[in-house]
Amino acid sequence: MRYYVQRVALAILLLLAVSMLTFGALNVLGxxxxxxxxxxxxxxxxxxxxxxxxxxxxEFSLDRPLPVRYAIWLSDFVRGDFGVTFSxxxxxxxxxxxxxxxxxxxxxxxxxxxxAIFVSxxxxxxTASRAGKISDRISTLNAFFLVAMPNFALAVILKYVFxxxxxxMPLTYVADDPLRSRLFQMILPALTIGLPVAAVYQRxxxxxxxxTLQQDFILLARTKGLSRxxxxxxxxLRPSLFSFITVVGLNTGALIGGSIVSETVFRIxxxxxxxxxxxxxxxxxxxxAIVMIVAxxxxxxxxxxxxxxxxxxxxxxx
Amino acid sequence: MSTTNNSxxxxxxxxxxxxxxxxxxxxxWLALMVFIALFTPLLPLKSPTSNFLDSSxxxxxxxxxxxxxxxxxxxxxxxxxxxxxxxxxxxxxxxxAITAGFLIGGTIGVISGYFxxxxxxxxxxxxxxxxxxxxxxxxxxxTSLIExxxxxxxxxxxxxxxxxxxxxxxxxxxxxxxxxxxxxxRQIGAKDRHIIIxxxxxxxxxxxxxxxxxxxxxxxxxxxxLAFLGLSVEKGITWGGLIQLGSDASKTxxxxxxxxxxxxxxxxxxxxxxxxxxxxxxxxxxxxEMTL
Amino acid sequence: xxxxxPDRNEVEPLIETVELRTHFRTPRGIARxxxxxxxxxxxxxxxxxxxxxxxxxxxxxxxIMGLLPRNGVIREGSVRYGGEEIGNRTPKQMRxxxxxxxxxxxxxxxxxxxxxxxxxxxxxxxxRLHLGMSSSEAMAVAEKIFxxxxxxxxxxxxxxxxxxxxxxxxxxxxxxxxxACGPNMLFADxxxxxxxxxxQAQILxxxxxxxxxxxxxxxxxxxxxxxxxxxTDEIAVMYGGKVVERAPTKVLFSNVKMPYTEALLQSxxxxxxxxxxxxxxxxxxxxxxxxxxxGCRFAPRCAYARDLCVREEPPLxxxxxxxxxxxxxxxxxxAEYHERRVELNRASTTTAEVL
Numbered sequence: 001m002r003y004y005v006q007r008v009a010l011a012i013l014l015l016l017a018v019s020m021l022t023f024g025a026l027n028v029l030g031x032x033x034x035x036x037x038x039x040x041x042x043x044x045x046x047x048x049x050x051x052x053x054x055x056x057x058x059e060f061s062l063d064r065p066l067p068v069r070y071a072i073w074l075s076d077f078v079r080g081d082f083g084v085t086f087s088x089x090x091x092x093x094x095x096x097x098x099x100x101x102x103x104x105x106x107x108x109x110x111x112x113x114x115x116a117i118f119v120s121x122x123x124x125x126x127t128a129s130r131a132g133k134i135s136d137r138i139s140t141l142n143a144f145f146l147v148a149m150p151n152f153a154l155a156v157i158l159k160y161v162f163x164x165x166x167x168x169m170p171l172t173y174v175a176d177d178p179l180r181s182r183l184f185q186m187i188l189p190a191l192t193i194g195l196p197v198a199a200v201y202q203r204x205x206x207x208x209x210x211x212t213l214q215q216d217f218i219l220l221a222r223t224k225g226l227s228r229x230x231x232x233x234x235x236x237l238r239p240s241l242f243s244f245i246t247v248v249g250l251n252t253g254a255l256i257g258g259s260i261v262s263e264t265v266f267r268i269x270x271x272x273x274x275x276x277x278x279x280x281x282x283x284x285x286x287x288x289a290i291v292m293i294v295a296x297x298x299x300x301x302x303x304x305x306x307x308x309x310x311x312x313x314x315x316x317x318x
Numbered sequence: 319m320s321t322t323n324n325s326x327x328x329x330x331x332x333x334x335x336x337x338x339x340x341x342x343x344x345x346x347w348l349a350l351m352v353f354i355a356l357f358t359p360l361l362p363l364k365s366p367t368s369n370f371l372d373s374s375x376x377x378x379x380x381x382x383x384x385x386x387x388x389x390x391x392x393x394x395x396x397x398x399x400x401x402x403x404x405x406x407x408x409x410x411x412x413x414x415a416i417t418a419g420f421l422i423g424g425t426i427g428v429i430s431g432y433f434x435x436x437x438x439x440x441x442x443x444x445x446x447x448x449x450x451x452x453x454x455x456x457x458x459x460x461t462s463l464i465e466x467x468x469x470x471x472x473x474x475x476x477x478x479x480x481x482x483x484x485x486x487x488x489x490x491x492x493x494x495x496x497x498x499x500x501x502x503x504r505q506i507g508a509k510d511r512h513i514i515i516x517x518x519x520x521x522x523x524x525x526x527x528x529x530x531x532x533x534x535x536x537x538x539x540x541x542x543x544l545a546f547l548g549l550s551v552e553k554g555i556t557w558g559g560l561i562q563l564g565s566d567a568s569k570t571x572x573x574x575x576x577x578x579x580x581x582x583x584x585x586x587x588x589x590x591x592x593x594x595x596x597x598x599x600x601x602x603x604x605x606x607e608m609t610l
Numbered sequence: 611x612x613x614x615x616p617d618r619n620e621v622e623p624l625i626e627t628v629e630l631r632t633h634f635r636t637p638r639g640i641a642r643x644x645x646x647x648x649x650x651x652x653x654x655x656x657x658x659x660x661x662x663x664x665x666x667x668x669x670x671x672x673x674i675m676g677l678l679p680r681n682g683v684i685r686e687g688s689v690r691y692g693g694e695e696i697g698n699r700t701p702k703q704m705r706x707x708x709x710x711x712x713x714x715x716x717x718x719x720x721x722x723x724x725x726x727x728x729x730x731x732x733x734x735x736x737x738r739l740h741l742g743m744s745s746s747e748a749m750a751v752a753e754k755i756f757x758x759x760x761x762x763x764x765x766x767x768x769x770x771x772x773x774x775x776x777x778x779x780x781x782x783x784x785x786x787x788x789x790a791c792g793p794n795m796l797f798a799d800x801x802x803x804x805x806x807x808x809x810q811a812q813i814l815x816x817x818x819x820x821x822x823x824x825x826x827x828x829x830x831x832x833x834x835x836x837x838x839x840x841x842t843d844e845i846a847v848m849y850g851g852k853v854v855e856r857a858p859t860k861v862l863f864s865n866v867k868m869p870y871t872e873a874l875l876q877s878x879x880x881x882x883x884x885x886x887x888x889x890x891x892x893x894x895x896x897x898x899x900x901x902x903x904x905g906c907r908f909a910p911r912c913a914y915a916r917d918l919c920v921r922e923e924p925p926l927x928x929x930x931x932x933x934x935x936x937x938x939x940x941x942x943x944x945a946e947y948h949e950r951r952v953e954l955n956r957a958s959t960t961t962a963e964v965l
Contacts, residue, residue, distance in 0.1 A: 017447045148590035150539045152546040153582045156565040164572045216721040225709030257454035279462040
């Protein structure tokens with residue numbers, strides 16, 4: 001019990017540190033006033049501009065010292081008020097922007113993880129049982145290539161082959177389309193992120209399965225007259241999954257990073273592409289909110305992976 | 319005597335002993351890339367920014383031909399030359415980033431691993447904080463806030479590699495710090511600084527250096543990603559940037575895929591070589607599987 | 611293709627090997643782990659195979675059962691089960707025999723049982739696969755078998771994991787798994803070596819009881835002659851990949867012929883020895899299976915070896931009774947043996963005097 005509490009406390013501490021760093025970086029290295037008002041912010045001779053500057057300063061608490069601003073932001077943030085976006089065309093609430101776009105990213109990342117897991121497990125099983133043979137070596141080479149190809153490059157290639165040349169997949173994501181076609185439109189983006197990750201998973205799982213296959217209880221399973229597929233699936237797989245599960249959890253961060261690129265290439269309005277847009281526009285509240293959400297999910301997932309470990313292995317259970 | 323025949327295992331053991339043909343092939347490619355990156359201005363390349371309009375061919379982009387080996391882009395700029403120039407920034411950033419990361423992260427890691435105590439606790443916490451962002455997110459965040467020059471982008475990516483490198487250095491140091499020869503050195507009254515430099519560093523440097531190539535691969539990919547999103551060196555020609563320009567509009571990608579594909583090819587081959595060579599080195603020095 | 615064992619084979623052996631050889635390809639050369647073993651096991655008979663590590667006894671049992679990998683293994687000679695040749699069968703073909711007709715019990719029950727599967731399931735798996743039972747039927751049978759092998763609280767134990775059981779109980783589970791489908795032949799590979807001494811006897815008792823009740827044959831592999839003493843009908847002693855002596859158990863202990871067997875017998879600590887007496891050891895190490903010595907393989911370590919022993923390999927010959935065979939030029943009880951004995955005694959007494 002104490003272990004769990006400690007880990008949760010550490011996670012909260014971590015998130016606070018993350019938020020402080022990000023808030024600090026944005027406000028110190030950037031110029032919020034400029035982002036809200038544009039060139040007006042520097043126009044200190046014009047009395048109208050000065051009035052606008054004063055109004056903006058009060059509204060966004062820019063006249064207070066940094067730590068106070070942080071505290072204000074934090075208290076708002078934990079209550080779900082992410083502030084408003086900095087944009088000269090009116091200021092919609094950030095939370096609205098996020099709640100509209102977050103589900104798409106979550107779906108994309110979930111699909112990618114799904115593909116990665118369900119491709120890597122059979123792949124690992126097959127190559128492990130044929131370890132050392134030609135098919136295994138070819139597969140290792142393929143996996144290597146897949147990992148060497150950066151996300152964005154893979155996205156471009158896949159887009160070219162499947163959308164443009166073969167026409168199997170639609171070119172863009174249309175937010176107004178019905179659910180089914182939207183999910184279909186996400187297949188290619190999800191594969192872009194998921195395939196390289198699948199290669200990583202497969203490599204690890206294959207090694208673990210090979211190790212497990214050397215164990216005595218596998219020999220016993222053979223003496224029971226069980227067939228090879230049965231032995232692989234029912235006896236070899238489960239004991240080999242421990243590192244796999246840890247890696248899957250930890251890799252969610254890489255998937256989130258990949259979604260940024262994938263959403264940009266395939267034009268999906270999720271929080272990944274929004275992050276890039278806002279960053280280029282210096283829209284601090286949005287950037288801050290997205291960074292915090294991403295970091296929080298990362299930390300929470302790592303925590304869950306830790307806890308899940310105790311559930312998977314019955315030997316560790318008590 | 320073993321009654322199971324580990325044919326895969328035996329072959330792996332044999333492979334460990336020599337670096338192999340593949341390794342040297344990759345090293346040659348990397349040497350070529352370094353050469354190009356260093357000497358680009360001196361090479362007989364067409365200008366990367368001039369427009370080579372040729373009315374006899376109609377409107378650009380022009381497909382690959384003897385005049386333009388990699389073809390041209392929409393503004394009739396020579397893709398081959400631009401790709402070669404792209405090697406410069408991409409490789410320089412990659413190299414500088416990983417060097418900075420190793421120097422700083424490595425130092426912090428070794429010191430925390432050796433001295434432990436509050437230094438260790440603080441640096442470990444810092445590492446964990448850095449690692450709780452997906453690295454691309456942090457890179458995007460930081461590069462958007464600064465003036466993006468070769469130096470600053472390299473530093474940002476270097477900052478990102480401090481945590482993974484530092485952790486590894488710390489773990490490797492802790493392994494050695496407990497060993498007998500260090501205890502023995504302490505007993506003769508050797509100073510800590512002396513022990514670190516003479517005893518620990520050489521032992522830690524070996525596994526770390528074999529990871530340097532792998533780290534550089536990560537840095538090159540990271541820079542590519544940033545460049546693709548428009549967040550790398552301002553006004554610089556980078557592989558990521560070239561890829562983005564060639565694929566932004568579907569029409570461009572459809573009609574003139576070569577604009578993106580050649581930079582993709584160069585990037586891919588470079589990262590592949592770094593990965594493969596780094597992996598070979600790692601097996602050669604028998605470093606345990608450590609993820610960067 | 612599974613050969614049923616018809617009753618007319620009461621006379622014909624259940625298992626028969628003829629000049630079985632199992633060689634492994636190693637980086638140093640070909641290791642002749644089993645180098646020409648001929649034996650028969652009849653229905654209901656139990657054979658103990660005794661030898662040091664490296665004698666080839668484990669390889670023998672796995673070779674007969676056909677469990678060795680295909681890569682790097684050369685098998686020659688014949689293996690027959692119920693009169694049919696199984697030596698050249700593929701693993702796929704052997705699968706109908708494994709579990710159903712033949713079963714194996716391994717040395718270390720902790721590593722031989724699947725750590726993440728409940729033990730009950732590990733038993734019912736065979737039942738459902740080979741005998742087509744339903745889940746509930748199989749569980750009922752599994753519970754009965756657990757009772758047969760004397761696992762206390764069988765119903766509760768069925769749902770436990772291996773790490774929740776003691777060493778002795780785990781071994782009983784392994785035996786239960788082996789017996790589940792009622793095989794005709796049981797291979798026991800050092801079944802008690804990993805257990806406490808007190809538990810060892812219980813397990814061996816259990817094994818003999820089950821064999822008797824089910825009219826099963828057993829091949830019991832061990833390095834410990836003491837283990838086979840009360841529990842097997844016949845004993846075969848292996849050295850350097852060959853069988854060097856074979857006899858019914860009582861005969862072997864009373865009329866040992868081969869000096870190696872004699873040395874093994876003498877190295878068993880006895881209750882009636884005075885305390886602090888030195889344990890008799892066999893000096894030297896087992897032979898190199900890649901380059902075995904010429905002539906008799908035990909000659910380099912044999913106290914009674916002569917020139918002939920190093921030159922010519924002794925053939926297997928019969929002793930006084932037809933079911934007792936051995937391979938030795940100058941066996942225990944021969945004139946040359948006694949000559950050497952006298953010399954040795956004189957040498958040891960002289961040293962004693964000098965000391």
